Amino acid sequence: MAENRITIKDLAKRMNLSVSSISRALNDHPSIGEETKKRVKKLAEELGYFPNSVASNFRQNRTYSIGIIAPRIDVYFHSLVISGIEEVMYKSGYNVMIYQSRDSLEREKAITNILQNNRVEGIISCPSIETTDCDHFCKFKTMGIPVVFYDRIPNSNDFSKITINDYEAAFNATEHLISMGCKRISHIAGNQNTGIFSERLRGYKEALEKHHLNVDPDLIIYTSNLSYEDGVKSAQKLLSLPQQPDGIFCANDYTAISAMQVFLKANYKIPQDIAVVGFSNYPISRIIEPHLTTIDDRAFEMGKTAAKLLLRQIEEKNALISSETIVLKSELIIRDSTRKN
Amino acid sequence: MAENRITIKDLAKRMNLSVSSISRALNDHPSIGEETKKRVKKLAEELGYFPNSVASNFRQNRTYSIGIIAPRIDVYFHSLVISGIEEVMYKSGYNVMIYQSRDSLEREKAITNILQNNRVEGIISCPSIETTDCDHFCKFKTMGIPVVFYDRIPNSNDFSKITINDYEAAFNATEHLISMGCKRISHIAGNQNTGIFSERLRGYKEALEKHHLNVDPDLIIYTSNLSYEDGVKSAQKLLSLPQQPDGIFCANDYTAISAMQVFLKANYKIPQDIAVVGFSNYPISRIIEPHLTTIDDRAFEMGKTAAKLLLRQIEEKNALISSETIVLKSELIIRDSTRKN
DNA sequence: TTGTAAGCGTTATCAC
DNA sequence: GTGATAACGCTTACAA
Numbered sequence: 145m146a147e148n149r150i151t152i153k154d155l156a157k158r159m160n161l162s163v164s165s166i167s168r169a170l171n172d173h174p175s176i177g178e179e180t181k182k183r184v185k186k187l188a189e190e191l192g193y194f195p196n197s198v199a200s201n202f203r204q205n206r207t208y209s210i211g212i213i214a215p216r217i218d219v220y221f222h223s224l225v226i227s228g229i230e231e232v233m234y235k236s237g238y239n240v241m242i243y244q245s246r247d248s249l250e251r252e253k254a255i256t257n258i259l260q261n262n263r264v265e266g267i268i269s270c271p272s273i274e275t276t277d278c279d280h281f282c283k284f285k286t287m288g289i290p291v292v293f294y295d296r297i298p299n300s301n302d303f304s305k306i307t308i309n310d311y312e313a314a315f316n317a318t319e320h321l322i323s324m325g326c327k328r329i330s331h332i333a334g335n336q337n338t339g340i341f342s343e344r345l346r347g348y349k350e351a352l353e354k355h356h357l358n359v360d361p362d363l364i365i366y367t368s369n370l371s372y373e374d375g376v377k378s379a380q381k382l383l384s385l386p387q388q389p390d391g392i393f394c395a396n397d398y399t400a401i402s403a404m405q406v407f408l409k410a411n412y413k414i415p416q417d418i419a420v421v422g423f424s425n426y427p428i429s430r431i432i433e434p435h436l437t438t439i440d441d442r443a444f445e446m447g448k449t450a451a452k453l454l455l456r457q458i459e460e461k462n463a464l465i466s467s468e469t470i471v472l473k474s475e476l477i478i479r480d481s482t483r484k485n
Numbered sequence: 486m487a488e489n490r491i492t493i494k495d496l497a498k499r500m501n502l503s504v505s506s507i508s509r510a511l512n513d514h515p516s517i518g519e520e521t522k523k524r525v526k527k528l529a530e531e532l533g534y535f536p537n538s539v540a541s542n543f544r545q546n547r548t549y550s551i552g553i554i555a556p557r558i559d560v561y562f563h564s565l566v567i568s569g570i571e572e573v574m575y576k577s578g579y580n581v582m583i584y585q586s587r588d589s590l591e592r593e594k595a596i597t598n599i600l601q602n603n604r605v606e607g608i609i610s611c612p613s614i615e616t617t618d619c620d621h622f623c624k625f626k627t628m629g630i631p632v633v634f635y636d637r638i639p640n641s642n643d644f645s646k647i648t649i650n651d652y653e654a655a656f657n658a659t660e661h662l663i664s665m666g667c668k669r670i671s672h673i674a675g676n677q678n679t680g681i682f683s684e685r686l687r688g689y690k691e692a693l694e695k696h697h698l699n700v701d702p703d704l705i706i707y708t709s710n711l712s713y714e715d716g717v718k719s720a721q722k723l724l725s726l727p728q729q730p731d732g733i734f735c736a737n738d739y740t741a742i743s744a745m746q747v748f749l750k751a752n753y754k755i756p757q758d759i760a761v762v763g764f765s766n767y768p769i770s771r772i773i774e775p776h777l778t779t780i781d782d783r784a785f786e787m788g789k790t791a792a793k794l795l796l797r798q799i800e801e802k803n804a805l806i807s808s809e810t811i812v813l814k815s816e817l818i819i820r821d822s823t824r825k826n
Numbered sequence: 827t828t829g830t831a832a833g834c835g836t837t838a839t840c841a842c
Numbered sequence: 843g844t845g846a847t848a849a850c851g852c853t854t855a856c857a858a
Contacts, residue, residue: 151851162829167853175827197602199851202543203834209582217571218785223564230558230585239603241550242583244571261538262580372772401772428769431713431742444559492835503845508837516843540835544850 150193158187170195209239210454211259213269215247220426221443222270225294228447229268236455238265249274256280260287266454268447270295273338278303290457290465292450296338304457305469306450310340313439313474314347317393317421320437320476322355324419324484326391330363332378332403334370334395341370344395344423363389367399375399379406390418391482397422397429397438404436404481419482434480442472491534499528511536550580551795552600554610556588561767562784563611566635569788570609577796579606590615597621601628607795609788611636614679619644631798631806633791637679645798646810647791651681654780654815655688658734658762661778661817663696665760665825667732671704673719673744675711675736682711685736685764704730708740716740720747731759732823738763738770741777745822760823775821783813 152166159166161184169176169184187193201207212229214222226242233240241264245252252272259267266289271278278298284291285302297305321329331348334341345364352359365381367374375398382389383406394400400422404414412418414434422429422438429436449470457465493507500507502525510517510525528534542548553570555563567583574581582605586593593613600608607630612619619639625632626643638646662670672689675682686705693700706722708715716739723730724747735741741763745755753759755775763770766781790811798806 153851163851164830164853165828167851168828171853177827180827194598195602196604196851198539198543198548198604199834200853202539202850203852203854205834207539216568217558218561218564218568220559220561220564223559223561226583227557227559227585230583234584239582239599240584241580242567242571243575243581244568257535258580261536263537263539405772405774428772431746431769432773433746494835504835505837505846506844508835509844512837518843521843537835540850541837543834544836544838546850 150188150191151196152193154191155184155187155193158191159184207239207263207265208237209241209262209264210266210268210451210458211241211243211255211262211264213243213245213252213255213259213267213271215270215272216244217242221295221424221441224443225270225447225450228444228449229451230447232448232451232455238455245272247272247274253280256283260284260289265289266458267291268450268454269293271298273335285465288465290454292454292457294446294450296340299339302467304453304467306446306453306472307340307469308441308446308472308474310343310474311347311350313423313476314344314393315351316347316476317423317437317439318348318351319355320478320482321391321393321419321421322351322357324391324415324482326389326419327357328360328363328387328389329357329391329393330365330382330389332365332367332370332375332392332394332399335368336366341395348393370394370396370399372398372402375402376406379403383407383410388412388418391420392418393421395423397424397426397436400436400438400481401428401432404432404434415480415482415484419484421482425477429477430479437479437482438477440475440477442474445472491529491532492537493534495532496525496528496534499532500525548580548604548606549578550582550603550605551607551609551792551799552582552584552596552603552605554584554586554593554596554600554608554612556611556613557585558583562636562765562782565784566611566788566791569785569790570792571788573789573792573796579796586613588613588615594621597624601625601630606630607799608632609791609795610634612639614676626806629806631795633795633798635787635791636681640680643808645794645808647787647794647813648681648810649782649787649813649815651684651815652688652691654764654817655685655734656692657688657817658764658778658780659689659692660696661819661823662732662734662760662762663692663698665732665756665823667730667760668698669701669704669728669730670698670732670734671706671723671730673706673708673711673716673733673735673740676709677707682736689734711735711737711740713739713743716743717747720744724748724751729753729759732761733759734762736764738765738767738777738779741779741822742769742773745773745775745777756821756823756825760825762823766818770818771820778820778823779818781816781818783815786813 152163155166156163169181243255292304294306333345336342365378404420422436425438425440429438496507497504510522584596633645635647674686677683706719763777763779766779770777770779
């Protein structure tokens with residue numbers, strides 16, 4: 145165990161300088177002569193000195209660390225958001241500590257305590273499905289530690305939030321189906337306790353209303369997870385109706401794809417007999433046949449935006465942290481699953 | 486800014502006790518009376534005290550943090566590995582700091598320095614595509630900081646590694662195609678500078694040899710990325726051969742899927758005319774039609790195993806760190822793309 | 827331009 | 843059982 149723990153003290157002794165001079169030399173403090181700086185750095189190099197960020201940060205009462213709490217890392221959407229966060233934080237010299245709540249409120253609470261004890265300077269989180277109030281995040285607010293929520297954002301106005309224009313996206317997607325000639329449009333909906341999914345339902349409904357189309361409750365299928373299997377079941381329900389829809393707007397891509405497959409197997413033509421729109425623009429949507437029309441949810445951008453907002457709030461710490469909401473504009477990506485020409 | 490920075494000093498003053506007693510009480514040190522402990526904890530609670538892990542860790546010369554360096558987070562395989570690592574580390578009370586090399590050697594080197602300065606206690610990494618030697622990881626070895634590599638593992642014997650049995654998996658996959666009656670089997674290969682991909686090619690070749698089938702260089706298509714587009718191009722090349730293959734073993738799922746689509750469009754029947762095997766068991770493989778036979782690469786397990794190995798090495802720090810290689814057994818998952826009955 | 831010394835919050839050592 | 847004190851490695855007034 146070649147313990148290689150050279151400290152500035154060691155450098156100081158070797159050079160007959162004080163530790164403060166060494167510290168200043170290494171940090172390019174203006175009051176140190178160029179000559180001395182060079183010599184100090186050279187010796188540091190030779191002895192294999194490397195700074196102890198932990199000690200330095202501790203002294204300065206900083207950590208240059210932020211925490212992410214996501215339900216899971218291995219969901220493509222979250223992995224993209226995290227990637228965006230890492231990208232921005234890396235360039236700004238911050239460390240990113242990562243935690244999965246696995247959709248457990250209890251675990252989420254425990255993680256907030258860990259982050260508090262570890263003195264992270266900010267937090268980016270998509271709350272767990274079980275999270276109804278954000279009391280366990282309030283401590284950060286009162287300590288001046290900024291928190292930014294994304295995706296599943298709480299109702300509270302106390303925190304900053306990044307989201308996309310779910311309502312508008314759903315509205316546009318539904319209008320797109322209408323413009324393709326669809327008259328009986330179904331919606332496969334997500335958990336209505338989650339804001340983004342109720343917004344998508346609302347957008348769907350209001351687009352129908354705007355175009356004087358009947359909002360038929362039989363055509364709205366509620367699912368809990370929006371899993372692939374949920375999509376299969378939903379499509380089967382639609383197939384068993386006395387009159388089938390001629391268009392489906394799905395709250396995510398997985399259900400859209402499984403619905404497409406169910407209808408294809410039942411010898412429906414897509415998009416001629418039934419047009420399908422998904423949500424998220426997962427990679428699979430441009431691989432599956434027919435290619436799926438969907439909405440790009442700007443996940444990577446969301447991560448970058450969240451990170452930049454958080455950094456700004458960390459830097460402005462002396463000012464009172466004001467909560468801010470940023471809405472990213474999603475994009476309808478039209479592909480063969482709705483292209484009727 | 487309601488600064489809520491209660492320290493054990495504050496508790497000590499309030500209770501007319503020494504800081505050491507407070508520290509001991511909070512840490513359930515045996516030499517403190519139950520009564521005192523209770524009173525200290527109660528006051529701590531009341532004043533909203535929470536421990537400063539940074540200070541505590543600093544004092545103890547520990548960080549309870551490990552670093553991950555992955556090429557990217559938003560590749561499903563890596564996100565699964567990271568998820569597995571987080572799962573194990575969380576349960577063991579370690580923080581996970583995450584970094585993306587984005588396949589840049591320069592960035593990877595910079596990250597190793599950051600991790601060194603931040604005194605992580607261990608590192609798990611999948612080296613960048615540009616990484617040919619691991620010199621920049623040697624400093625950890627000499628400092629007694631364990632490093633575990635996964636997926637793209639270096640040749641060096643100085644580090645611990647987790648991998649799957651790529652050779653065997655490829656061998657079995659190819660034999661599976663042979664057992665289904667395939668005689669002209671193609672391989673869509675990955676970058677041969679990467680060990681896992683050259684192993685997959687080797688497994689393919691040796692399976693053919695074992696069964697006295699000709700290894701036809703025309704049937705081996707080398708790609709750089711194994712991207713979806715690479716798969717399309719590779720399949721087109723195969724289509725243009727005077728004699729087409731009747732089976733393809735692909736080094737990943739994306740190329741397998743695009744190859745399937747190319748052959749389907751050319752009116753080949755899968756698996757009757759041509760059987761296809763992928764590699765990785767990405768979720769899309771059981772969604773795409775026909776469902777893709779593939780090899781599960783145990784990504785989540787790989788993360789958990791890497792984390793457990795790392796923890797063991799951290800805990801054993803006083804002993805000399807011995808490098809260890811763990812090979813996980815992959816699993817051939819047979820689906821309709823090869824099921825000829 | 828350089829040095830002295832205090833201190834960040836905690837724990838470990840020794841003493842009582 | 844409890845207390846005093848030093849120390850972890852570094853930064854930063856303040857002094858010189």
